[in-house]
């Protein structure tokens with residue numbers, strides 16, 4: 001069952017952000033995507049269903065001079081980190097997640113089942129590392145932390161830095177850029193087709209994060225990757241007790257740097273479970289759910305120092 005979501009913008013947005021949204025939206029629509037799940041902010045997507053029907057058609061369509069110039073301008077601006085905050089001291093970090101489009105959802109969404117082997121490592125997913133040098137360590141740590149789950153078999157592939165954060169089919173792209181004063185520090189966009197995730201992009205907003213401390217950056221990385229795996233928030237009040245996982249909203253990210261048990265339970269439900277349906281002679285439909293258990297602990301790096 002396809003999922004659709006649409007939210008209205010709560011404020012006027014910077015022109016370049018609108019342009020970026022539009023560009024991405026067009027590519028997404030071109031992929032036949034019928035829903036985009038935006039995280040970490042109030043990104044809004046409108047979809048034109050039905051046409052056009054493939055990505056290349058859309059990419060090719062952005063060929064006139066005006067579009068080309070605009071895309072180039074976007075790219076340059078997205079990679080310009082001079083006009084960014086000095087840091088997040090004195091700013092409520094929790095508030096920067098308050099308009100997360102995933103807010104109140106609480107649902108999990110599975111990746112396309114062709115990437116899932118419930119009896120053998122769960123979700124086998126490639127994360128394309130399109131981040132610049134400053135993000136290598138937080139990225140490496142966050143991937144290692146998530147990989148500790150028996151339900152996840154994540155591999156990484158370093159690619160050229162891409163501040164435009166162009167989605168790639170079948171993988172999670174992780175990138176950084178100066179998206180401006182958007183109200184969100186990070187955002188994840190999952191493209192959902194037929195009810196399953198087919199591609200994902202996790203974006204780190206350098207307007208807030210370029211000069212932020214290691215905890216802010218690591219929390220955001222862990223949070224957005226978590227959404228990219230199909231997970232919802234654990235708790236959405238940044239001012240209550242911290243639960244110790246990075247999908248729990250917080251004003252004190254140093255207490256919520258890693259995925260937690262509740263997150264691992266959810267990915268296990270998504271990716272270590274297989275369901276069988278059969279019809280009995282009397283016509284009754286019987287659903288059998290098998291949950292694969294892996295006893296061995298992964299010798300990973302949970303809790304590595306920043």
Ligand SMILES: [Zn+2]
Pocket residue numbers: 039040097100102223227233
């Ligand atoms: Zn979120």
